[in-house]
């Protein structure tokens with residue numbers, strides 16, 4: 001970074017049991033953390049105390065994996081609806097940004113604009129929306145019988161959706177919005193005052209041409225899962241180069257690549273922590289990467305096929321056995337930090353040198369530029 005006033009932004013991608021697909025099998029993992037509000041509250045407060053700018057919740061409206069055998073082996077199959085979760089966390093925190101995913105394919109703009117604006121008021125101006133178009137047929141099957149819409153159709157709907165939401169957040173003077181478009185028809189303004197931060201922050205993570213274009217039009221923050229420096233640089237140049245088309249400046253968007261550090265007091269402790277989730281495991285390719293965000297292609301390992309005798313929780317292999325044992329041994333706080341900035345949002349600006357008061361955690365940090 002060159003400017004003296006610019007600071008890196010840091011966000012935490014909250015996977016309840018950790019970003020590693022097999023983190024829930026770690027002896028210290030809290031297997032049912034996905035439905036434990038106290039666990040999330042502790043994660044959020046820890047991130048806030050460590051001066052993170054935001055916490056982020058991914059989402060897919062359905063189980064993450066169609067194959068029941070595979071789904072039963074990952075703790076990502078259960079979890080709270082994230083906007084509800086963030087509303088609860090809004091009262092457990094006071095400064096950190098609260099970013100939730102929501103789909104333009106399975107919502108209506110009026111309802112979603114109202115929900116996020118409510119979260120913004122509830123939190124004193126800390127809400128952000130990660131706009132996704134949802135690429136999973138598993139989700140599509142829960143919202144009608146027509147199946148997954150083609151990519152171009154999803155983005156066409158998303159563009160109109162985002163424009164309507166922005167209009168609703170901007171507010172209208174005479175009370176009528178009167179939008180009559182291809183996918184949506186919205187008459188009234190929202191029944192809420194304008195946002196405490198101008199408008200909830202807009203986040204996106206699409207990497208396609210349509211995705212980058214929509215981000216260039218509307219996003220404050222863009223997540224990227226680039227795996228190499230060259231790939232990340234090309235993405236950065238491409239996205240920033242699109243902003244002028246929409247009358248925006250390069251600095252109007254912050255780009256947040258991700259990494260997943262394993263944090264411990266010493267390097268050997270970090271290696272020891274990682275080892276049961278990698279070397280002691282055999283990989284099942286079917287679950288080697290997140291089916292949702294594709295952000296973890298490097299996590300090609302799992303513990304799900306680890307021999308039961310290798311498990312420190314005892315020679316038992318069912319997840320319920322692990323749940324009891326690992327809950328007692330404490331939770332592994334496994335988060336995915338990402339650096340982010342939003343122009344008008346209240347995301348925090350400073351980062352502490354240590355990001356955990358509670359010992360070790362696995363994390364996925366990203367850097368904004």
Ligand SMILES: Cc1cc2nc3c(=O)[nH]c(=O)nc-3n(C[C@H](O)[C@H](O)[C@H](O)COP(=O)(O)O)c2cc1C
Pocket residue numbers: 057058059060101131132133134135151204205206207208209210211212223224225258292293294295
């Ligand atoms: C860090 C990160 C988080 C993401 N979170 C979600 C999510 O919660 N839900 C979802 O459906 N997609 C998520 N995605 C996927 C993207 O939003 C996007 O849908 C995907 O890259 C496909 O879009 P594209 O065709 O424009 O590339 C995420 C991607 C990244 C890199």
